[in-house]
Amino acid sequence: MILSNEHTMIRDALRTFSRERLAPNAARWDQEHHFPQQELKELAALGAFGVAVPEELGGAGLDYVALALVLEEIAAGDGGISTIISVNNCPVCSIAMMYANDAQKQQWLRPLAQGDMLGAFCLTEPHTGSDASALRTSAVRDGDSYVINGVKQFITSGKHADVAIVLAVTDKAAGKKGISAFWVPTATPGYIVAGLEQKMGQHSSDTAQILLENCRIPAANLIGAEGQGYKIALSGLEGGRIGIASQAVGMARAAYEAALLYARERESFGKPIFEHQAVQFRLADMATQIEAARQLIQHAASMKDAGLPCLKEAAMAKLFASEMAERVCSDAIQVHGGYGYVSDFPVERIYRDVRVCQIYEGTSDIQKILIARALSTGP
16 A cells, blocks of 8 residues: 555654654563553643544544554554553543544543543453453442443553443343443442452553442443444444554554564674675565564555455454464574573563553454355355
């Protein structure tokens, strides 16, 4: 895909920011488990919090191709920050654009898109991962309120978010059609950060277990209508998978660039190791895989921008990009030899950061199921 001048300018602006403000600090943030509040404010000023949200609602007024470019560039600097930004854009802002009423858009979407608030998406539960229809969290109507009880697991920005979209069961007997979605301000009594996960990577992004204990919210915080929650949750996944795939490409590219630089500088047998054909072939394969993944992503994003269904294409992009990224990061470690296995060089951290891309927003196996299902019903 040939980028427009506008897309190229956006990519270049985020690339400069990422190289100057994120990459130099990523190792320290990883070691300190630091949440980069200041850098997030700066990204908000660049329009990264609501890339595809219309300008009249506080966003950048761009599209999903632009969002893919933004997330790739941020991820090349720091994987954890790209996850924070990805979740805020999609599913949080994308769900608000599609299903929030006008009052909710002013109350929640506008500050989320402007970066004045940070959003979280509370779907996954301790006993419910990819099967979103098996939720146990309940929301009971009580006058002009709903009272929510349950536990949510692996919630990105669960500690630092200002508001969360929470999926809960409002009618047990209705199955998938008994799930509803709600805006839950995290300052609400009963919204409890029960714990933070000790993760393999992405330490600049918090991942929390959230306990909802008699959490009372106004009935006006219902998103859409009762029973629409499952549909609402799924609606954010196309864009979310495009976003995760873009993150994977960004991290893979950062590892590849580090390996290429190392290969040009490291000498073996009297010459740079880049001059050894085995290393050249490895780097050539890495570059090719990254570009192939990027094209899949941009194809899916352009379909979404055109208003076309892209569930299959988004799943393909997410599947290929996330698995490609682990291979490329592993190859980058291999190019570095023993130095790739220690924290003095960035590829060790990037490998840890990228591994989760095969898990969140639907595992690789789930993507294959979605793709196969689409193949069975289409041409």
